Amino acid sequence: MSIGRRTFLKTGATLPLAALPAAARAMTAALPAKAKALPLSAVRLRPSDFAHAVEVNRAYLLRxxxxxxxxxxxxxxxxxxxxxxxxxxxxxxxxxxxxxxxxxxxxxxxxxxxxxxxxxxxxxxxxxxxxxxxxxxxxxxxxxxxxxxxxxxxxxxxxxxxxxxxxxxxxxxxxxxxxxxxxxxxxxxxxxxxxxxxxxxxxxxxxxxxxxxxxxxxxxxxxxxxxxxxxxxxxxxxxxxxxxxxxxxxxxxxxxxxxxxxYHKKVLTPLSEKRDELANIHANTQVPKLIGLARLYEITGNPAHGAAARFFWEQVTRHHSYVIGGNADREYFTAPDTIAQHITEQTCEHCNTYNMLKLTRQLYSWQPDGALFDYYERAHLNHVMAQQEPVNGGFTYMTPLMTGAKREYSAMDGEEFWCCVGTGMESHAKHGESIFWEGGDTLIVNLYIPADARWAARDAKVGLATAWPFEGEATLSFDALGKPGTFPVALRVPGYAASADLFVNGKPVTAARAGGYAIVERRWKKGDTVTIRLPLDLRLEATPGDGRTVAVLRGPLVLAGDLGRADGAWDRPDPAMVGTDLIARFRPVAMDKAQYETDGLVRPGDLSFVPFYRQHDRRSAVYFKRFTAAEWQVEEAAFLKEQARQKDLAARSVDVMHLGEMQPERDHQLTSDISYPVSYRGRSGRDARSGGFFEFTMAVKPGPLILQATYWGDERQRSFDILIDNQRIATQSLEADRPGQFFDVDYPLPEGLTRGKKQVKVRVVPHDRNSAGPVFGMRLFTAKPATTPAPTA
Structure with missing residues (x-):
C-alpha cells in the first residue's frame, strides 16, 4: 500500500541536522525531535462516528x-x-x-x-x-x-x-x-x-x-x-x-x-539485518515481538532493536498491506507486493492492525514524521472503524475485501471471544488517543477527529471542530490558555493532499512546511483559532506489484462499490472498470456522505460508491480490475469460454460433494477426526490434520469415471492419500506451485472399483506430520468418450 509521496526513514537512521542545507535546517527545526501523545484522559470526543463507537463499546463491556x-x-x-x-x-x-x-x-x-x-x-x-x-x-x-x-x-x-x-x-x-x-x-x-x-x-x-x-x-x-x-x-x-x-x-x-x-531469533534477526523474510509466516504472531523490541530500544538504546522495528514497519506498510491498512491473508503474510493475488474473505485480521497502530505510535514518538500518521489514519479509519458492528458492538475477526463478501461479527452475547474480540474491546475504547501530541513546546494535531483536550503544558483547553473525513476543513481553537505565549502549532498535511490552506482567526497565513506538517508559530492567546483546508480529491490507487488492480479513495477514505444488503446473495461476476480516464466517470451524489455514482464505467453495470467502513451490513466491491475497451472484449470472451466448460462438466457430473458445508456433508454421511471446515475466496472446503481423516460417500454409475478435487495453489507444503473404499488411488502433494489460483486435479478411477456399485466411500488421509487439503470440493463425473478418427477414403 502506498503511503503517499513521503517516505519514512529509508535508511533506518536519522539524518543529522548538520548534513542538511541551511534552509532545510530552518524548516526542520520547527518540528520537535520527539513527541508524546496527550493523555487519553485529557481528551474528550465530540459527537462523531468515533464517539459513537466508544459508547457502543462501553455498553458491550458492561454487558x-x-x-x-x-x-x-x-x-x-x-x-x-x-x-x-x-x-x-x-x-x-x-x-x-x-x-x-x-x-x-x-x-x-x-x-x-x-x-x-x-x-x-x-x-x-x-x-x-x-x-x-x-x-x-x-x-x-x-x-x-x-x-x-x-x-x-x-x-x-x-x-x-x-x-x-x-x-x-x-x-x-x-x-x-x-x-x-x-x-x-x-x-x-x-x-x-x-x-x-x-x-x-x-x-x-x-x-x-x-x-x-x-x-x-x-x-x-x-x-x-x-x-x-x-x-x-x-x-x-x-x-x-x-x-x-x-x-x-x-x-x-x-x-x-x-x-x-x-528474543525470537528466527524472526527478529533477519529484520535487524533488513531482510524481508515474512512470506508464509503468521502475521500477528510477529507484530507484538517488534513492539517489544521497540520498547527495549527505548530502554537500552540498542540500535539493532530500533532498526528492526523501523524496517518491519516499512516493509509491512509498503509491501504487505491492503488499501484499508490491514495485512495478511488467512492470518499469514504473503510474498511482498502480491496483494492482488490475495483479495479474499480472509484478509485483514483486526489484531494485526491493532498492533501495527501501536508500533506506529512508538516510531512516531522517536521521530515525528507525517508519513507515519498517513498510515495510522488510513488503517484507523478504514479498518478499525469497519471492525465494530455499530449497533450492538460485535467485532469482526477478518475484514474481507473479496468482492461480494460480507462481514461476520461476533455474537452480541459474547460467546465467541476470538482474539479480535479482545483487541476490539481495546481499539474502540480509545479513539481519542492519537489526535493531539506535544513535543518540546509544539502542539501537534495528527488526526482530524472532533474533540476537546486539556494541554497541561500550557494550562490550555483546545477544541478541534471538523467533519473530517467528509469535509476537508478542521479548526483548532484555544478555548482557554492559562499560559499564553509564542509557540508552534503543527497540523498534519496528508501525503495525498496536493495543497493546504491555513487561516489564523479567519485570515490566510503562510505556514512553514516540515516533515509532513504545516507549522504556524506565533504568540497565541485565548480565543485564537487556526484552520486548515485540504482538498479531498478522488483518486485511484494500485495494489503494490499490480497496476491493473485498483481501489478508489477520497482523501483518507476508501470507497466501496455498494453491492446490496449483507443478508442477500452475491453470485454475479466481479465488477470491473473499463475505460481510460476512469475518475472522470464518477459523479458526486452526496458530498457530505462521500457518496458517488459511476456513469458508463463499471461492467457489467454501474455502481454507487460509499465509504467502506460504513458498510457493516452491506456487501462491497473494493478492488477492481481495470481494462481498456479492447482488453475488456478479450476478458469477456475468456469468461464465456469458462462458462461453457463448467456447463459441460455439470452435464457429465454423477455426484458433487461440497466439502465444509453442513447439509451436503450430512447428505454424504461425512465422518471425520481432527478435521475442520474452512472457507476461502468464496469457496468452502475441509482439511484434516496429522492423525486425522475425513470420509464420505459418493454416488457412482457404470462406465469410466473421474474423481476431481479442487485445491488452492498457494498452500504450504503438505501430502496426503486419497482412497476409494479403502484402496489408495492417489497420493497428492501441495507445494505452493500455482500461486493465486484454484486448480483441479483429475483422478481416473479403475472401473473395477465402481463396477456393480451404487456408491463408494472417499477417504482423505494426511501423511504423518502433514495436513490434508484443504480440499475445496470433489466431483465424480463420466469420462468423455474417446474420439474415433474419421475413416479415410
Missing part, C-alpha cells in the same frame, strides 16, 4: 460478566467459581486470554469517557486475581487450559514442569498441549499496566505482575538458549514487552535480562 471471565482463574487456584465459564475460545485451550483485554478495555474506557463502572469492575478483577495468586502460593495465576493426549482438559499449569525438564513440544500455537500460554500472559500484563496507567496507581496490580514474573522467570531459568528458542516458536505475543515494561516500572534489572532473553 460482560467479570466472574465468568474469572471462572478458570478461580477454579485452577482451588477457589469456588462464582459463575459459569463463557463459551467459544474461553471454553477452549486459549481460555483466559480475554480477561487481559477486558481489563485494558475497562481502563481505556474509564480514561476516554470517565466511566466509574469500568473502574469499579477493574478493581474487582484485580482483587480476585490477587486472591487466586495468593492461593496458588508461587506467583502463578492463569486461566488457560491444557488438553492431554486422551482429550481430557486440565489446568494449563501442568505443562511447565515438563518444559523445565526440557520436554518441549511446540507446534506454532500449541505448547505441550496448551494453546499460546505466553501470549495469554502478555495480554494479562498489558491489562494490569493499563489499569495502573489509566485508572490510577494500584499496588495489587503491581504485586500480581511481579509475582507472576517470578514464576515465569523460574521457567526460563531452567532452559538453555536453544530450549528458549524452541519455546519461542510457540506464539508468545509481546512477552518481551511485558518484562521490558516491568523493568521500566520497577528498575529491577532481572526483568530487563528476561526481556532480552525473550
Amino acid at each position: 460482560l460478566e467479570p466472574d465468568r471471565l474469572l471462572h478458570n482463574f478461580h477454579t485452577f487456584a482451588g477457589l469456588p467459581p462464582k459463575a459459569k465459564v463463557y463459551g467459544g475460545w474461553e471454553s477452549d485451550t486459549i481460555a483466559g486470554h480475554t480477561l487481559g483485554h477486558y481489563l485494558s478495555g475497562l481502563a481505556l474506557t474509564h480514561a476516554q469517557i470517565g466511566c466509574d463502572d469500568c473502574a469499579r469492575r477493574a478493581a474487582y478483577i484485580i482483587d480476585e486475581l490477587a486472591a487466586c495468586q495468593t492461593r496458588n502460593g508461587d506467583g502463578y495465576v492463569a486461566g488457560f487450559t491444557r488438553k492431554r493426549k486422551d482429550g481430557k482438559v486440565v489446568d494449563g499449569k501442568e505443562i511447565f514442569p515438563e518444559i523445565m525438564r526440557g520436554d518441549i513440544r511446540s507446534a506454532g500455537f500449541d505448547l505441550n498441549g496448551c494453546w499460546v500460554p505466553f501470549y495469554n500472559w502478555h495480554k494479562l500484563y498489558t491489562g494490569l499496566f493499563d489499569v495502573i496507567d489509566h485508572i490510577g496507581p494500584n499496588p495489587g496490580a503491581m504485586a500480581i505482575a511481579i509475582g507472576l514474573g517470578a514464576y515465569i522467570e523460574r521457567v526460563f531459568a531452567a532452559l538453555d538458549d536453544e530450549q528458549v528458542q524452541t519455546v519461542l516458536a510457540c506464539e508468545h505475543g509481546g512477552l518481551n514487552e511485558s518484562f521490558a515494561e516491568l523493568h521500566a516500572r520497577t528498575g529491577d534489572p532481572r526483568w530487563l535480562k528476561l526481556a532480552e532473553r525473550i
Whole structure:
C-alpha cells in the first residue's frame, strides 16, 4: 500500500541536522525531535462516528460478566467459581486470554469517557486475581487450559514442569498441549499496566505482575538458549514487552535480562539485518515481538532493536498491506507486493492492525514524521472503524475485501471471544488517543477527529471542530490558555493532499512546511483559532506489484462499490472498470456522505460508491480490475469460454460433494477426526490434520469415471492419500506451485472399483506430520468418450 509521496526513514537512521542545507535546517527545526501523545484522559470526543463507537463499546463491556471471565482463574487456584465459564475460545485451550483485554478495555474506557463502572469492575478483577495468586502460593495465576493426549482438559499449569525438564513440544500455537500460554500472559500484563496507567496507581496490580514474573522467570531459568528458542516458536505475543515494561516500572534489572532473553531469533534477526523474510509466516504472531523490541530500544538504546522495528514497519506498510491498512491473508503474510493475488474473505485480521497502530505510535514518538500518521489514519479509519458492528458492538475477526463478501461479527452475547474480540474491546475504547501530541513546546494535531483536550503544558483547553473525513476543513481553537505565549502549532498535511490552506482567526497565513506538517508559530492567546483546508480529491490507487488492480479513495477514505444488503446473495461476476480516464466517470451524489455514482464505467453495470467502513451490513466491491475497451472484449470472451466448460462438466457430473458445508456433508454421511471446515475466496472446503481423516460417500454409475478435487495453489507444503473404499488411488502433494489460483486435479478411477456399485466411500488421509487439503470440493463425473478418427477414403 502506498503511503503517499513521503517516505519514512529509508535508511533506518536519522539524518543529522548538520548534513542538511541551511534552509532545510530552518524548516526542520520547527518540528520537535520527539513527541508524546496527550493523555487519553485529557481528551474528550465530540459527537462523531468515533464517539459513537466508544459508547457502543462501553455498553458491550458492561454487558460482560467479570466472574465468568474469572471462572478458570478461580477454579485452577482451588477457589469456588462464582459463575459459569463463557463459551467459544474461553471454553477452549486459549481460555483466559480475554480477561487481559477486558481489563485494558475497562481502563481505556474509564480514561476516554470517565466511566466509574469500568473502574469499579477493574478493581474487582484485580482483587480476585490477587486472591487466586495468593492461593496458588508461587506467583502463578492463569486461566488457560491444557488438553492431554486422551482429550481430557486440565489446568494449563501442568505443562511447565515438563518444559523445565526440557520436554518441549511446540507446534506454532500449541505448547505441550496448551494453546499460546505466553501470549495469554502478555495480554494479562498489558491489562494490569493499563489499569495502573489509566485508572490510577494500584499496588495489587503491581504485586500480581511481579509475582507472576517470578514464576515465569523460574521457567526460563531452567532452559538453555536453544530450549528458549524452541519455546519461542510457540506464539508468545509481546512477552518481551511485558518484562521490558516491568523493568521500566520497577528498575529491577532481572526483568530487563528476561526481556532480552525473550528474543525470537528466527524472526527478529533477519529484520535487524533488513531482510524481508515474512512470506508464509503468521502475521500477528510477529507484530507484538517488534513492539517489544521497540520498547527495549527505548530502554537500552540498542540500535539493532530500533532498526528492526523501523524496517518491519516499512516493509509491512509498503509491501504487505491492503488499501484499508490491514495485512495478511488467512492470518499469514504473503510474498511482498502480491496483494492482488490475495483479495479474499480472509484478509485483514483486526489484531494485526491493532498492533501495527501501536508500533506506529512508538516510531512516531522517536521521530515525528507525517508519513507515519498517513498510515495510522488510513488503517484507523478504514479498518478499525469497519471492525465494530455499530449497533450492538460485535467485532469482526477478518475484514474481507473479496468482492461480494460480507462481514461476520461476533455474537452480541459474547460467546465467541476470538482474539479480535479482545483487541476490539481495546481499539474502540480509545479513539481519542492519537489526535493531539506535544513535543518540546509544539502542539501537534495528527488526526482530524472532533474533540476537546486539556494541554497541561500550557494550562490550555483546545477544541478541534471538523467533519473530517467528509469535509476537508478542521479548526483548532484555544478555548482557554492559562499560559499564553509564542509557540508552534503543527497540523498534519496528508501525503495525498496536493495543497493546504491555513487561516489564523479567519485570515490566510503562510505556514512553514516540515516533515509532513504545516507549522504556524506565533504568540497565541485565548480565543485564537487556526484552520486548515485540504482538498479531498478522488483518486485511484494500485495494489503494490499490480497496476491493473485498483481501489478508489477520497482523501483518507476508501470507497466501496455498494453491492446490496449483507443478508442477500452475491453470485454475479466481479465488477470491473473499463475505460481510460476512469475518475472522470464518477459523479458526486452526496458530498457530505462521500457518496458517488459511476456513469458508463463499471461492467457489467454501474455502481454507487460509499465509504467502506460504513458498510457493516452491506456487501462491497473494493478492488477492481481495470481494462481498456479492447482488453475488456478479450476478458469477456475468456469468461464465456469458462462458462461453457463448467456447463459441460455439470452435464457429465454423477455426484458433487461440497466439502465444509453442513447439509451436503450430512447428505454424504461425512465422518471425520481432527478435521475442520474452512472457507476461502468464496469457496468452502475441509482439511484434516496429522492423525486425522475425513470420509464420505459418493454416488457412482457404470462406465469410466473421474474423481476431481479442487485445491488452492498457494498452500504450504503438505501430502496426503486419497482412497476409494479403502484402496489408495492417489497420493497428492501441495507445494505452493500455482500461486493465486484454484486448480483441479483429475483422478481416473479403475472401473473395477465402481463396477456393480451404487456408491463408494472417499477417504482423505494426511501423511504423518502433514495436513490434508484443504480440499475445496470433489466431483465424480463420466469420462468423455474417446474420439474415433474419421475413416479415410
